[in-house]
Amino acid sequence: MEKTSTDTLPLTMISSEKQETVCIFGTGDFGRSLGLKMLQCGYSIVFGSRNPGMSSLLPSGAEVLSYSEAAQKSDIIILTVHREHYDFLTHLTEVLNGKILVDVSNNLKINQYLESNAEYLAQLLPGAHVVKAFNTISAWALQSGALDASRQVFVCGNDRKAKQRVMDIVRTLGLTPLDKGSLMAAKEIENYPLQLFPMWKFPFCLSAVLCVFFFFYCVIRDVVYPYVYERKDNTFRLAISIPNHIFPNTALTLLALVYLPGVLAAILQLYRGTKYRRFPDWLDHWMLCRKQLGLVALGFAFLHVLYTLVIPIRYYVRWLMNNRTVVQAIAKKENPFIISTAWLSDSYLALGILGFFLFVLLGITSLPSVSNMVNWREFRFVQSKLGYLTLILCTAHTLVYGGRRFLDPSTLKWYLPSAYVIALIIPCTLLVVKFILILPCIDKPLTRIRQGWERNPKFLESALNGKTDL
C-alpha cells in the first residue's frame, strides 16, 4: 500500500481545493529531498535561503525567498540547517513568534552537546513552538521511496497542537509518526540514528571471545595433537568438524550466561536482604542484554544443527563408513548391535532436537510483534519456565553426548578434556545453584524480598527518625 502512495497522491492533489504551504529553511540535500517529497504529496513549498539567488538544484515548483520572507508565507517552518548555524534565527525572532519550528537536525556523535539541538533551539526562540521530527529518515530514502527500513518518524514537542500539525504532515508523506512526548525526549531521538546495535556489542564480544577460545582449544586437541603424535594431517577438520565443536559449546555457554545474572541477582538480594539497593553496574548491564545474548546463542545453535545434519553428506564421513564396511566385509565380521549404545545415541539426538525446538520458540516469542501480544504473566512463563527447560534439555543433550566417554582419562589429550566438558561447567553450576534457590526454605524469603519486604529496614528507621525530628 505504502509504495503506491507517491504515484497516486499527486493525481488526487490536482482536484484538492487548497494547498497547505510549508516553509523549509536551508537548501541542502535533505531540504531539497524533503521539499520534493512534500511537493509530490500536495504541499506548496517555500524555501528560505541566505542567498535566494544562488540556491540551485531546487525541485521545480518550489519558491525560494529570503529567510524572513519565506517564514511569513507559512506557520510551519522546517529547519534543515546544522546546529552550528542556528544563531541566524535570533534575527528572525519576531517573524518566528508563535510559529511551528521543526528541528530535523542530527549530530555526528552520541551526546555531542549537553542539551539536545531541539531544546537549544527552543531556548534560542522561546516564542516558537519547537517540534523535533524527521531526523530518523534519510534524504536518500525520502527521494527513492525505498523505505523498507523503519517508516517511523519520532516526534516530540511541548506544544500539543504544533505536534499534531507535524504528525499530520508525517502521515501525509506516507510515514508513521510516533509521539515520544515532550521536548525532553529530543536528546534520545537525536542519539537514536547514530546508534549501531548498542545492546548487541557485549553479546557479540563475549561470543567472539568464546569462539576464539574454543577454536584454539579444538585446534590443539584435534589438529596439533594428531600431527605431533601421528603425523596425521587433520587440517580439513577446520571446515566442519571444528566449527561443529565451537558452535554448540559457545551456544551452551551463552545460554547459561543468559540465566546466570538472574541467579546472581537473587543471591545478592538474599545476601542484602532487600531489593531496594541497586545492583552493580556490570550486573545491571548484563541483565539488560540477556535477550540479545540468548538470540546470539540461538544463532550458534542453529549453525550447530545445520553442521550436524550435513554430516552424512560429507566426503570424509562417507569414506569412513565405506572403508569400515569394506574392511569388515573382507574380514567377514558382522557388527553386534549394542542396545545401550542405541539408547545413548538416540537420546542425545532427541534431547538436542527438543532443546533446539524450545530455543526456537523462545526466539520467536522475543520478536517484537509477538512479545507485544503477550501479557507479563505469559512472557514470564515463556522466558523463565521455558527458558530453564531449554537450558536443562541442552545441558542434558551435551551430558548424554559425552555418555560413557565423559571424563574418561583416555579421551584426555595433553591432559585436556574434550571441549564439551569445558562448556558444561557453567550450565551445570548454574542449574545446581538455581535448584538450591527454588528450595522452599530459600524461595520463600526471596519472594518476600521481591514483594518489597526488608530484612534490615534501615530506611524505615531513618524515615521514622526523620519524622520525629520534625
Place this chain on the structure above:
Amino acid sequence: MEKTSTDTLPLTMISSEKQETVCIFGTGDFGRSLGLKMLQCGYSIVFGSRNPGMSSLLPSGAEVLSYSEAAQKSDIIILTVHREHYDFLTHLTEVLNGKILVDVSNNLKINQYLESNAEYLAQLLPGAHVVKAFNTISAWALQSGALDASRQVFVCGNDRKAKQRVMDIVRTLGLTPLDKGSLMAAKEIENYPLQLFPMWKFPFCLSAVLCVFFFFYCVIRDVVYPYVYERKDNTFRLAISIPNHIFPNTALTLLALVYLPGVLAAILQLYRGTKYRRFPDWLDHWMLCRKQLGLVALGFAFLHVLYTLVIPIRYYVRWLMNNRTVVQAIAKKENPFIISTAWLSDSYLALGILGFFLFVLLGITSLPSVSNMVNWREFRFVQSKLGYLTLILCTAHTLVYGGRRFLDPSTLKWYLPSAYVIALIIPCTLLVVKFILILPCIDKPLTRIRQGWERNPKFLESALNGKTDL
C-alpha cells in the same frame, strides 16, 4: 533506543525549566516503583499516605503527605491501592473533584467483580476523571528497566483530555500507550494481565490427547508386539522412532482439524439456508482458535522434520546399513536398482518438503506484524488457498509414504494398521467433503447465502407482519 532512556533522561531533566507534579496514593511496592521511575523521568512526586510519618522505603526526593494534602498538590492522582480500600476516597470527594484519577489496580481472578475497578471508582467519585492505565506493567519491570516484554500500556477513560494527559506520562516513562477507548474497556484491560494463553488451551489439550493416543498405539505395535512374539527389546525406539511416528501423525490430524470447522460451518449454513443464525458454541470456539491449532501443528511438523533429518546419524541406522552391506558382501550379492521404489521414495520426500515449506510460509504470515501488512483479500488467499494446498501436500506425502505397504494385511499387527493410516482418516474425509463443497452446484447457493441471501426468509415475513400490524 528505549534502553538508554533511563540513563539519558535524568541528565536532561536538570536543564528542564518546570517539573510537573504527580501525586501517588499508596506507598506499596508498585507505588514506590512507579514513583522512583517517574522521579527519574523528571516528574516531581508527592505520595499520599494514611500515616505519612510511618511510610518507609520511599524513593528519595519524593514528599509524603496525608491523602488530602497530597491531592491538593497535583491534578493527577495515581491510585495504587486495592479496590477493597477505595472507600476512603469518599471522604476526599471535594478535593478530588475535577482531578484526573488513574486506576492501576488489578484483581486476583478474571471477572472477579461485576463491574471493573475503574468503573466502580468512577461511580464512587462522579466528579473525578477516572483513567485506567499501568495495570499491565509489573513493578519489577518498572524498576529494573527490563521491559523486554510488552511496553504497551492500555489506557481507557471517558474524558479525552484526562486520557491524553495520562498517555503523555506513559510516553515520558518510555512506554507505549494504547488508547482502548472509553471506560467500558476497563474490564477487559483488568482481565488481560490475568490471562495465561487462553486461546492456546484447547489446541494444547487436543494435541496432548492426540500425542498420548499415538504414543500408546505405536508402543503397542512397535515395542510390545515384537517383545511378545520375538522377545526383541525395542525400547530404544522410544527416543526417536516412536516420537517420529507421533509427531507427523499429530501434525497432520491437527492440520486437518484447522480446516474441519470451516467445512462444518459451510454444511450447517447450507442446511439452514441462512448465515444469520449463530453457530453452536463449540463450533464458534473451534473456529476462533484455528490459528493456534495450526501453529501447534506446525510445531509438530518442525519436530518431525528434525527427527527425520537426524535419521542417518543414528547409531541404529548406521549399524543397520553397515550390517546389511557386510552380509551382502559376504554373500557376494549385489542389490538390483528398482526405479519404482526410487520414484516412491523421492516423491514422498519431495511432497513432504514442499508441504513443510508452505506450512512455514503460513506460520510466518500469521506473525502479527506480517498479517498486519496484508489486506483481507491477501490474507484469505494465503490462509485458505495456500492452507488447503499445504493440507493436500501433507496428505499426499503420507499416502505416498505408505506407498505399496498401505493397507497391506502383512503390516497389520494385532489387526492394527500403521499409525499413519489412522492419521489419514480425518484429512482424507475432509478433502473429499471440501471437494464436494466446491462443485459449482453446491458452491453457488453457499456463496449466495454468505452474501446475505436466505432460503427461508422467515425474518423478512415477521418483519413485514410486524409492519402491517402497525
Place this chain on the structure above:
Amino acid sequence: MEKTSTDTLPLTMISSEKQETVCIFGTGDFGRSLGLKMLQCGYSIVFGSRNPGMSSLLPSGAEVLSYSEAAQKSDIIILTVHREHYDFLTHLTEVLNGKILVDVSNNLKINQYLESNAEYLAQLLPGAHVVKAFNTISAWALQSGALDASRQVFVCGNDRKAKQRVMDIVRTLGLTPLDKGSLMAAKEIENYPLQLFPMWKFPFCLSAVLCVFFFFYCVIRDVVYPYVYERKDNTFRLAISIPNHIFPNTALTLLALVYLPGVLAAILQLYRGTKYRRFPDWLDHWMLCRKQLGLVALGFAFLHVLYTLVIPIRYYVRWLMNNRTVVQAIAKKENPFIISTAWLSDSYLALGILGFFLFVLLGITSLPSVSNMVNWREFRFVQSKLGYLTLILCTAHTLVYGGRRFLDPSTLKWYLPSAYVIALIIPCTLLVVKFILILPCIDKPLTRIRQGWERNPKFLESALNGKTDL
C-alpha cells in the same frame, strides 16, 4: 485479549449509563453486520432505509426509520451504500449539515474513478464532515469475530474532531484505528483492499521464468541425454535431484538480482554525474521490489537446504552407497582417503551453511516488526554489508561445489555446462563490478554525488540566469 471483547463487553454495557446512538444508512450485509457488532459493543443503532417497512434481517434491538428520520437521531451516520447511489443524499443536505458521515465503500477495480468515493461524497455534501473508515474490514470478519487478519482500520478525514469520534468507535469495536491523515489519503485507502500482493508480482514472475529455464536445462542434461546415449531411465530424478538443481540456481540468480539494480544505479549516477535525475522506470520499480526478490530467493534457498539434507535418506543414494561398498568388498579394494577432496567437500558445505545462515538473518530483519526496531544506519549495515557477505558466501559455495569439475570439458553434455555454471554468471559479474565500484578512486566521486554534488551543475546555471532575468 481481543477475542474476549465480544463476550465481556455486553455485560458491562448493562451498567453503562448512557448509550451513544449511531445511524447506519443502508441495510445490506455489511450494514447489518456492522450494526450487530455495534449493538453488541453497547451502541444504540438506528438504520436508515428507503423502505423502512421492507427492511429485513436486521439485528434485533435496532430501529429502522426513513433516511431523514434516522439521520436526525444521531450526529454520526455510517453510509453502507454503493457510490452509484450517493445521489439520494443530496436531498438530505440540510439534515446532514454538520454531521459526521462515515464512508465505508469500496470499489471493484483499482483507481475505478478519478476521485475517491469519500472525496466525491465530500463534494456532494460540503456541509458534512466526511470520514473514510471500515472499508478494509469484511462483513464476515465483523460477524464471526475471526479477525486474525489485520485488525487495522485506516481512517482519514479533514475534520480532526470527526476523525477522533470515528476512531473511538473503531477502538470500542476492538479494532485498531490508523490515522492516515486528510481525505486525500482516501484513494489509497480505497485501493488497498483490492490489491493482491502488488509488490510480489515481478519477483514471482521472474522466479517462475528462472525455474522453468533451469528445469528444461536440467531435464535435457540429466534425463534426455542419458536416455539418448545410454537408454537409461532417469525420470525419477524429476522428484528430488532436478529440483535440487533448480532451487539453488534460481536462489543464487535472484540474490544477485537483488543487488544488481543498486550497482546499475551507481553506474548511472557516475555516468550522469548527478543524483537529481530520475532513474528509468524499470530500474525504479526493480529497486522498490528488492526486498520481495530477496525473500523469494530465501524461499528457494530454504527448499535447497531441505532437499540437500534429505539426500542420505533417499532410496537411490542408499542403494548407490550400498552397491558401491558391496562391489568394493567383493573386489577386496579399499578406498584411499584424499585430503584435498575432504577439504573441497567440507568447505563447500561450510560456505553454504554460513551463507544460508546470513540469508536467514537478512530475512528476519526484513520482518516489519524487526525492521521497525532498527534505525537507518543499522538497517543499511544489515541489508548492504551483510547482504553482500551473503552473496559472496553463496557464490563461493557454488564455485567450490564445482571444484575441480568446474568448466571441465568432460562435464559438458551436448556442449552444455552444468546448470550451476550458468547460475554463476550474474553473481560473479556483479561482484566484480561492485569490487571496482568500491575502489577509492571511483567510490569518492560516487559518495560526493550521493551527498548532492553535481559534476555539471546545469540547474545552478539556469537558476542564476533566471535570477539575472528578473
